[in-house]
Amino acid sequence: MIAERTRAVLDRALAVYAQDPAAAAVLRAHRDRLDGPLRVALAGTLKAGKSTLLNALVGEQIAPTGTAECTRVVTTYRDAPAARITAEHRDGTPDRELPVVHRRGTLVIDLAGTPVERLRGLRVDWPSASLRAVTLVDTPGADSTRPGIAGRARAFLSAGDTAAPAEGADVATVLDAAPDDGADVVLHLVRHLHGADVAFAETVGERAARGIGPAGTVAVLSRADEIGGGRLDALVTAAQVARRYRADPGLRRHCRTVVPVAGLLAETARTLRGSEFAAVRDLAAGAREDVEDVLLSADRFLEAPERLVAGDHRTRRALLDRFGVHGLRLATTLVRRGAADSAGLAAELVRRSGLEELRAVVGTQLVAHGDVFRARAALAALTRVLRAVPAPRAGGEAGAAELAGAVERVLTGAHEFVEQDALVALHTAGLGGRGDAEEARRLLGGDGPDVTARLGVPPDAPAADVRGLALDALARWRRAGEDPRAERACTDVARVVVRSVEGILAER
Known part of the structure; x- marks a missing residue:
């Protein structure tokens, strides 16, 4: 690990x-x-x-x-x-x-x-x-x-x-x-x-x-x-x-x-208060044409007659700050379509917020x-210490040199770091034009490190199917890594993908 x-x-x-x-x-x-x-x-x-x-x-x-x-x-x-x-x-x-x-x-x-x-x-x-x-x-x-x-x-x-x-x-x-x-x-x-x-x-x-x-x-x-x-x-x-x-x-x-x-819609949905739901429900109870008219702009909402929007200017401003005009339009529509309580409205607003x-x-x-990101940050911090802090008397320069070598061995020997570098380099390597970028990203762990996520299959996929897909991917990416016509950056990424797929087969 x-x-x-x-x-x-x-x-x-x-x-x-x-x-x-x-x-x-x-x-x-x-x-x-x-x-x-x-x-x-x-x-x-x-x-x-x-x-x-x-x-x-x-x-x-x-x-x-x-x-x-x-x-x-x-x-x-x-x-x-x-x-x-x-x-x-x-x-x-x-x-x-x-x-x-x-x-x-x-x-x-x-x-x-x-x-x-x-x-x-x-x-x-x-x-x-x-x-x-x-x-x-x-x-x-x-x-x-x-x-x-x-x-x-x-x-x-x-x-x-x-x-x-x-x-x-x-x-x-x-x-x-x-x-x-x-x-x-x-x-x-x-x-x-x-x-x-x-x-x-x-x-x-x-x-x-x-x-x-x-x-x-x-x-x-x-x-x-x-x-x-x-x-x-x-x-x-x-x-x-x-x-x-x-x-x-x-x-x-x-x-x-x-x-x-x-973002505003998501924040309001996750922190929706009962009084705010009641205000939206009362607004939605008005005639649809009137409600749509007062929600054409923030100024119209703030100056709307009391029969349509309850509360003083400060109360309306607070509601507008929480929902925005778009949020009020969406919330009133959802209430009309059946959102009967604050929990139901909040859940639907979260879903629609992205x-x-x-x-x-x-x-x-x-x-x-x-674990990969945290380890990378830790090794970078150690490298910074080695460069910024004079070699201690107790360990001497030999101790600092040994540490620098240990950092280098971890960085170059861990395939997890190589995969992250390949994900960063993926689109600069030109693979996007070949139509292989999405599969490469997935096999490198872009959708998660689990085997099934890498292969794009359900978690309960049969072992035989998983192995078959991995073998097919291995053959394809070996050919890509050995293609003499491809640019060096493309073959480098392809070889990292090959190693990742080999790891999948070894695990299974």
Whole structure:
């Protein structure tokens, strides 16, 4: 197992660097993370919906959202027995616990006057079953105009940069510049595929190809309802756009897939309140033509007569903030079609938001390979320590050289790493034009590491059928790997696929 091999190397490194507190802290943190949840960063430009999607994934409103720039410091959300908010300082000041404040069902993070510039990050411990398999990390907008804010996101996503430090650089500064608590994978949120989004995907993807930062990226069309102009079939239009993006070689070479999600709709559905269902039900009870008229725009809804929309301006604004115009149109339609209670409405809204598809992708393409991502991050951290920290007197240069060799042996000898590199290189290798990319991606574990997932058959498929499919795939990909007319990159990927299929046959 890759986790055991990595742990053994880290144990040896901890013995060598036992007298160096900074280096030992980095190594110990990564050793502990080998058995922990996958760290998933939500990244993207300002107002892409990162905090909203985080709330939807957790099923509770624990990340601040709003029209202003809410996330100005990297904030980690993890499962814990009790709620706690901790501020981590940059200047060595001890971590400080902040008050846990709820306001109208939403967690409020109050920095108690501490300037954002002094903070290295925030850690939110929260009891949640949704956070047991993954730890979610909310990052500032990559295009923030506030001084230093965008740089925080870039620095966090560069964790694991193994480049040699500048001569005379302070060791503590070097290690802090690439935090030991970086992300394993990224959900890259985009509203539309603009140049800034493509550039961001390229930066993260190119770093991943060089073993720097998060190793896997999934692009999320996070405001999918806006793509279809807020119509009831907006998610259908967004799904078509996502398919085009998935076929775009410029984007696909840097991310595993593209998933459309109506983030606000998903958050509201996962946190729907009884009073909100009652308001939607009352609205749906009006004449259909009148309801459709007041839901043509936000202004019409806010100024609608009381006989159609109950409540004052503030109440209506709160409902609009929770659902959006598209969400209200969809929710009232679903109530008319039979959603009789808040649970039924919430379930249908979740289904139509695209959230379940995203959760499935995160589970099969990211969490299922969590041991590989965590081991890769740990070995990158060890490499950073070896380059940044002078050889300790106890072990001498020989001890550091031995560790560097051990890291290299694990990286080159583990087929799990080779598979991940092949998945990153798949679309740059030109296989997409041959029509073989989808099968190669699946056989390399793109839909999950299980044998049946790799072969695209049900989990209960007969053993004889599984073996037959594996033998057929082995013959096909051996021919592809030996094709003298193919480019070198194509044959390299094909040979990795062959090794993966041979592993399937050996397992069976």
